[in-house]
Amino acid sequence: MADEVVEKDLPVFRRAQRKLRDVFEAGAAGRDADAVAELNGLLEAYPIQPRISGHKDDGPDWHMHVTSRGSSVSAEYLAGAAWGLAVWLCEFGSARFGVCADERCGNVYLDTSSNNCRRFCSERCATRSHVAAHRARKKAAVDESALAVAGV
Ligand SMILES: [Zn+2]
Ligand SMILES: [Zn+2]
Secondary structure, eight states: TTTOOOOHHHHHHHHHHHHEEEEEEHHTTTTTHHHHHHHHHHHSSSSOOOOOEEEOSOOOEEESSOTTTOHHHHHHHHHHHHHHHHHHHHHOOOEEEOHHHHOOTOOEEOOOSSSSSSSSSSSSHHHHHHHHHHHHHHHHHHHHHHHHHHHH
């Protein structure tokens, strides 16, 4: 897809980026009906039209495309994204949509953990956040003992 993307796909992606994010923010905040309304909007804006396609000259590599032949990369990508998220929501519920708890990150994620307890988009954010919390606790302890030594 990266080879086929063109300039006019960019504004479409940027607009949709905000809309996709709204789905995750609504789900993460427990606003179930809002997440559904946002997704229904996306499904309407980026409708799917399934089609089997192949690109190899030396034999079939059949796979599914979700828009009609000649559709833009943004239309194909966003139809797939909206459809995938909609199926996910119906299957697992909107509470599985999350926004990374590391405020310097802000990425969104789908919680695939068995007990729906994920808070970060990645291991990297989880580790960074835990290290930062550990340092803050350590610094607080050091500050406290410094005050004790100073007799405050
Ligand atoms: Zn293809
Ligand atoms: Zn993150």
